[in-house]
Amino acid sequence: MSLNYKEFATEQIPLIDQEMMSFLKGHNQSELLVEAMNYSLAAGGKRFRPLLLLGTVDFFDIPLEKKHYSVAASLEMIHTYSLIHDDLPAMDDDDLRRGKPTNHKVYGEAVAILAGDALLTEAFHLVSETTLDSSLKVELISLLAKASGASGMIAGQMEDMLGENKQITLDELQKMHSKKTGELIKFAVEAGVTLSSDNMEVKKNLVEYAECLGMAFQVKDDLLDVIGDEAVIGKKTGADAAHDKNTYVSFLGLDGAKEAFESYCNQAQKSLNQSKVLLGYPEKETLLDAILEELKVL
């Protein structure tokens, strides 16, 4: 497997997509519903979370199989449903996502709500029907529900909404992000480990890697809103400041946010290196290194 992130992504994304599309095609009847679900699934996502999951499996030198793609696909379906619902007029009211009209702009609000509900439900359906030991399926379903549910991603979304136009602390901002985006990123790595190894010490270190990666991911998002190239990031910059949003930059300033970003990246690298030491290949270049390197580029 290629250790260059872009080659890895180019190689793997069609396989992740095929897993999502073939599952949905095999299980559905309402054409318009499936069309709306596929529209958002196909809308050019970077597939960061499923790639991270697959990269974690590869970290253990385990060949990628159908079962890995199933769990990766279910994760991307959950992520996609959350974007559809977040974009709704009652929520963030976004007309564009990755440069394309959002789901409700194309299909109307009612269909967008149902397409989100269906992606969420079918994500659990997919894990329940893949070829894996029942006990592993249950563990993964429990982890996925926890990460995306009422004390995970959805709680983060609530806190984000309640914090708008309100003075919050940096600590509250971090906690909100660790739920809203961090939990699914952590799940990607946790699920990858769960599918690959019983080594709890390695798991602990890789979960730390994932947590730091998740924080860096969010600080980067805030940084790019200030210093990013609109053509590259696919959305207008300066939106956070215009909306007086709480961001790492508004708390720490541009330089402070950059320092925080580097610090999270360094911590992620340290935890990753420790995992490699534990597994006996301290010098190995892995996909998880490549993912971190890719993230580091501002």
Next chain:
Amino acid sequence: MSLNYKEFATEQIPLIDQEMMSFLKGHNQSELLVEAMNYSLAAGGKRFRPLLLLGTVDFFDIPLEKKHYSVAASLEMIHTYSLIHDDLPAMDDDDLRRGKPTNHKVYGEAVAILAGDALLTEAFHLVSETTLDSSLKVELISLLAKASGASGMIAGQMEDMLGENKQITLDELQKMHSKKTGELIKFAVEAGVTLSSDNMEVKKNLVEYAECLGMAFQVKDDLLDVIGDEAVIGKKTGADAAHDKNTYVSFLGLDGAKEAFESYCNQAQKSLNQSKVLLGYPEKETLLDAILEELKVL
């Protein structure tokens, strides 16, 4: 256990409710989110689906335990999420449900969307964490996702929306209802059997009972909109005709719809009797008889 439906309901509903509330309380952090979820869970539902599940377990003379209440609670959580989302302005735009303000009227649309998403996610979470064999959990999660997902309840909701203000056939109406409401009712019985018995012949007959019950349930709903007592059914009558809705009454007339209703009830009774014969107690009065008797009252 009491064989009177009302006594059974009075006895069991607090136990179903306790299971839902204690699970949510133990797993959540965002107070407002939990409050919004609890608001709709507590809004006076008749708990028809979970009672049907528990009644099915009792049909096999199996004492009700924690695991049964967990699955029953998850089913009610899925049903409740679907009501919250159906009531949204973009969907049916209802201000009242069972005589109380709908979720979005109290908490706003954004919170209502998230409360629905959270109930859906936590329903799968609950089944994944209950005390049951992993293989049974996976089977139940798969059945529940199928019943409520993109080829089940959500497909029915889509077809219902697309059929509004449009000429459809009686066959299309029936197919839509069998997905929109029938699938979850069927799941109640299927899950009850799955938790209780490996007898496939009994399962087949009880699933037929559930399917007829589901159809009778919907015809009754249409009938009550014409002949019901507003004080008893908790909503205004005549709404279907006022909205020119496709209903069993609009297709078959009042007498024809009553005949169809009786026919479904009789078929349900027949399948139920056959299940009792197969189990060696043809004369036994069961909770599933009591549930059917209760449904028969117009």
